[in-house]
Amino acid sequence: MDDPIADLLHRCAAQDRAAFRALYSSTSAKLMGVLLRLLRERAEAEDALQEVYTRIWLRAHRFDAARGRGMTWIITVARNLAIDRLRARPEETQADSDDHFDAVADPGPRAESRLVALGEARRIAECFGTLEPDRAKALRGAYLDGLSYADLADRHAVPLNTMRTWLRRGLQALRSCMDGQPT
Amino acid sequence: MSIDDTLAAEYVLGTLPHAERLAFAKRLAGDPTLQGLVRDWETRLADLNADFPEAAPPPDMLDRIEARLFPAPPRAGFGLRLWLGGLGLAAAVLAAALFLPPLFAPQATVVAVLGAETDALRFEAQYDGAQLHVGRIAGAPPPAGRSHELWIIAPEAKPVSLGLIGDQGLSVEYPALPKGWTLAVTLEPEGGGPGGVPTGPVVAAAEITL
Numbered sequence: 351m352d353d354p355i356a357d358l359l360h361r362c363a364a365q366d367r368a369a370f371r372a373l374y375s376s377t378s379a380k381l382m383g384v385l386l387r388l389l390r391e392r393a394e395a396e397d398a399l400q401e402v403y404t405r406i407w408l409r410a411h412r413f414d415a416a417r418g419r420g421m422t423w424i425i426t427v428a429r430n431l432a433i434d435r436l437r438a439r440p441e442e443t444q445a446d447s448d449d450h451f452d453a454v455a456d457p458g459p460r461a462e463s464r465l466v467a468l469g470e471a472r473r474i475a476e477c478f479g480t481l482e483p484d485r486a487k488a489l490r491g492a493y494l495d496g497l498s499y500a501d502l503a504d505r506h507a508v509p510l511n512t513m514r515t516w517l518r519r520g521l522q523a524l525r526s527c528m529d530g531q532p533t
Numbered sequence: 534m535s536i537d538d539t540l541a542a543e544y545v546l547g548t549l550p551h552a553e554r555l556a557f558a559k560r561l562a563g564d565p566t567l568q569g570l571v572r573d574w575e576t577r578l579a580d581l582n583a584d585f586p587e588a589a590p591p592p593d594m595l596d597r598i599e600a601r602l603f604p605a606p607p608r609a610g611f612g613l614r615l616w617l618g619g620l621g622l623a624a625a626v627l628a629a630a631l632f633l634p635p636l637f638a639p640q641a642t643v644v645a646v647l648g649a650e651t652d653a654l655r656f657e658a659q660y661d662g663a664q665l666h667v668g669r670i671a672g673a674p675p676p677a678g679r680s681h682e683l684w685i686i687a688p689e690a691k692p693v694s695l696g697l698i699g700d701q702g703l704s705v706e707y708p709a710l711p712k713g714w715t716l717a718v719t720l721e722p723e724g725g726g727p728g729g730v731p732t733g734p735v736v737a738a739a740e741i742t743l
Contacts, residue, residue, distance in 0.1 A: 383585045400729070429547070518542075521539070
């Protein structure tokens, strides 16, 4: 599969600084967009962007093209850093919920099947359409806006643990749909 | 869904509360099965990435990142290069000749030893009139996933990062030796203290003397 970002990452892993510049110019606007949306503050997003490219350079050797696309990998690096920062904000570390796993039914362990190619999984847009609209909205709010369980519970006016149960059911339904498993 | 698969989904989604997220990340580092579950969720949710809008980073951002990653800059600084650009080619060539590195490298002097003789981990700072070089002279490299970061601290000022100290040490262009300032090495997450501020313990420090 043609993946120019993956090629650039491989060259970065070989300490190729020209490849790093090329990678920056083809990905920095997207990563700045990711960080701005999640962190919501320009100064912090800019600061995080420096950190993200530092990590990309230092960890490029860990990227494995057999396991996913280059762009997905670098957006994951950026999202992880932004989410780490969001969850570490002082107002959030107070709000940990009690965890109850019994609320989510477990259909049993799944065979060791990795999602080798995204093409084989059903597209997420199609599967979001099968979720209850509120749950789909909450999942998108968490992924794209970095909303915590407390934020989501506020927005949807439900208790924190109810929100967590909801979201877990949503994730489970999403997985069943995308992997083509019966719910 | 198994408990681990649920946690992997919440980790990727970003909703795991702080303490759980830290605990999960710790397990993740050494657990290939968990890594597989996380990767699957990253793949499943990756289509949502299309909804992130693009936004222009500041124009000097790449320079800032490169200065941080590759801390030994070319001999002519940015301002000097701009100035040269206005002088025309002949003058530029002349100036470039003046700024060529000297044929014989000047003698480097030890200007600080970071850590006492009895400490397991020690660094030495040398200065040759143009470059400050800091390298580890005793002790082990940082553990996996961590970096040794070098900071310079002017009196009454906040620490400024000079970069990461690798196996070859770290060389930084320094026009004049900042005597009386403090050099400190901290243990940071891989890639350096997030946000350009030290977050880890100081593993060695010393004042620059001559």
